[in-house]
Amino acid sequence: MSFFNNSQQAPPYSDQQLQYAQFQQQQQQLQGSSIEAASAPQQPPAAPAEEYHFPTQRLRAQQYPNRTPLVLVVCGSFSPITIMHLRMCEMASDWVRMVEDNYEVVGIYLSPVSDAYKKSNLAAAHHRIRMCQLAVEDTTNCVMVDPWEATQPRYVPTAQVLDHFRHEINKTLGGIDSIESAERKQARVALLCGADLMHSMSTPGLWSPDDLDRILGGDGGLYVVERHGTDLEEAKEALSKWTDHISVIPQGVPIDLSSTKVRLFLHKKMSVRYFVPNPVIDYIIENNLYGTTKEDRATYVQLVNGKAASGSETA
CATH class of the missing domain: 3.40.50.620 (HUPs)
Structure with a gap:
């Protein structure tokens, strides 16, 4: 018997199928409401929560001009x-x-x-x-x-x-x-x-x-x-x-790892150390993501992040 329940794994291509189905449905809704939208009083656009800036801080200058x-x-x-x-x-x-x-x-x-x-x-x-x-x-x-x-x-x-x-x-x-x-x-x-x-x-x-x-x-x-x-x-x-x-x-060294498996490990209160960068593990715990809760925070800190419940490093 497999340690993990296969029913928890998503079927092949389900993500992409869901994306396109949602997009098509949204387009139909937009087309169906276009007449009403045109006659409705125009409202000023809502201010964005945070102004968008395209990130360029690590965009490199080209070193080889012939490429x-x-x-x-x-x-x-x-x-x-x-x-x-x-x-x-x-x-x-x-x-x-x-x-x-x-x-x-x-x-x-x-x-x-x-x-x-x-x-x-x-x-x-x-x-x-x-x-x-x-x-x-x-x-x-x-x-x-x-x-x-x-x-x-x-x-x-x-x-x-x-x-x-x-x-x-x-x-x-x-x-x-x-x-x-x-x-x-x-x-x-x-x-x-x-x-x-x-x-x-x-x-x-x-x-x-x-x-x-x-x-x-x-x-x-x-x-x-x-x-x-x-x-x-x-x-x-x-x-x-x-x-x-x-x-x-070519992958070279096979790594069979996915976000789905990481979430499953977290759900089972198993360590995801070396699967996920340490700062991300800390963030998941601090924000109670993927089933982590304040009640069992000490367990997660100790088992998932490799630290003792008190916050001190283990030997």
Whole structure:
């Protein structure tokens, strides 16, 4: 008998199916209410809770002028973020540096999904943004967290998220700086993901052809990290139209870790140390996320974070 109950695992592609179903329903609601909205008295827009600023603090200047600057975007729930999300960024950076000598990674962005995603066990957007920020705080890589998608009132399809990054980087910023020239260069913006997302893209009817072309065509692309035991050949064949824009990155060391498994460990009051960055574990406990409560806080502090209940380090 398995230690974990398989019924608690989500069926394949359920996340993507839910996202698109919600988006389509929202579009229908908007179209159905357009006449009423046009005749209704116009109200001034509500002031945003916090003014948005596109993060650029770790966006690197290009060092190799003969290469195309590359910005990678990781979309996901990040509920919570795990070391696998961070490893994906490292593996992609290594791959581009060692294999694709026509590109240069100048920035990697984590883009948490909005609360409109309505996924079960999804922590509030402000918590997921902060956990991602804590996770990348001490990294020396060019990884940043963009809160734009997470703060939208409606679900934003992946194609539109990438359009947002292309606009901010190539239009608003005017491109990427170079250490050898005052002229900015237009960046390629590509999606970085795991094998499961690529499989979902190859599933008929799940992604619209227009969205796939906006993600994979033109100056876009897909960098996908293999998962141990997952065969991507069928997915590659289904997406053969964009073969030249898809890079499959071997995982090297198999790491079978997901946010779902981390939440299950927390639910069972088991340690998630070395699965999740320590600052994120502290944040989860402090904010009583994923079943952690004030009543059993001492247990979590001791077992999950490796500290004694009094807060002193254990031997």
